[in-house]
Amino acid sequence: MITDIQSHGNDQIMLFLDHEQFRILPADFIFKFGLRIGLKVSHDTIVKLLQADEVMRAKNFAVNLLHEEQTYTKPKLVEELNRKGFSQKGINASIEDLERTGFIKDETFARKWIRRREKSKPRGRKMLRLELINKGIDLSTINQVLSNIDSNKELSTALRLAEKQVKRYKSLELHVAKRRLHGFLTRRGFGYNTVEQVMQKVLSS
Structure with a gap:
């Protein structure tokens, strides 16, 4: 049973189950999961809370990486999330959410990469293709971007x-x-x- 919900700053809460600290969670989980003092929480709900929290943490970690450096592709982000210790399910869900909201766009990355090469280290199509493949960009995206090179x-x-x-x-x-x-x-x-x-x-x- 939820015995207390305390504000933890930065849009977070501390959830107490049976008078013991359970976990720090995003504050919007109160509305998302209908959390309230006195609510009996099933095992399934606890699992869903933990899974949703991991997805949120994975997504926040990835967004911070993208803000620090705009040269992260989808495969590179997955690699970093794996290194951080997130589960595969959490990684997949967070990446899907980031793609849906437009944070991850490999086509945009590929175009920026080509423009960067044009300014600093010009390359022909063959080398650009190889570099983008090595970055983990899928071939259909690479072909689409390279087709725009005059x-x-x-x-x-x-x-x-x-x-x-x-x-x-x-x-x-x-x-x-x-x-x-x-x-x-x-x-x-x-x-x-x-x-x-x-x-x-x-x-x-």
């Missing part, structure tokens, strides 16, 4: 990188410079056609 823009990015890089090859024979530039652009994820077009522009035959 081919002309990718070509201009590759050309800009090549013009900067080729300055280091001035003392090399042409065939060596071509081989090195080809490797440089390929390693950065640019496709064959893009690489060939850039080679023709920056290195004379």
Whole structure:
């Protein structure tokens, strides 16, 4: 039986069962579960309280991570929640809630990642795809985001990188410079056609 409900600050309550402290819970659980002094609480209700509390704590932990750093994908958040010791059921429920409310959007993450790369470390589609796969983004989302990259823009990015890089090859024979530039652009994820077009522009035959 609930024998007392005390305010615990920060929108929390301390719930007492049979005159003993039971648990600190979110204050809105009073209305969500109809908690009141004198209420006889069944085992099933206690289980539901504990499960709902874990989901809330997992969600709050994930939201705090997202506020600290906006580079968390869904798989990364799941990894962090597992490391924190939350149950799989609690993790799944909290992640579903965060997705439903728009806190987790892997498409938004992917777009931000591409923009960040464009500004600091430009990459071609192939490398961007690999990086996003390694981040745990699903292929359908990756394909959708990459399809929005304009081919002309990718070509201009590759050309800009090549013009900067080729300055280091001035003392090399042409065939060596071509081989090195080809490797440089390929390693950065640019496709064959893009690489060939850039080679023709920056290195004379």
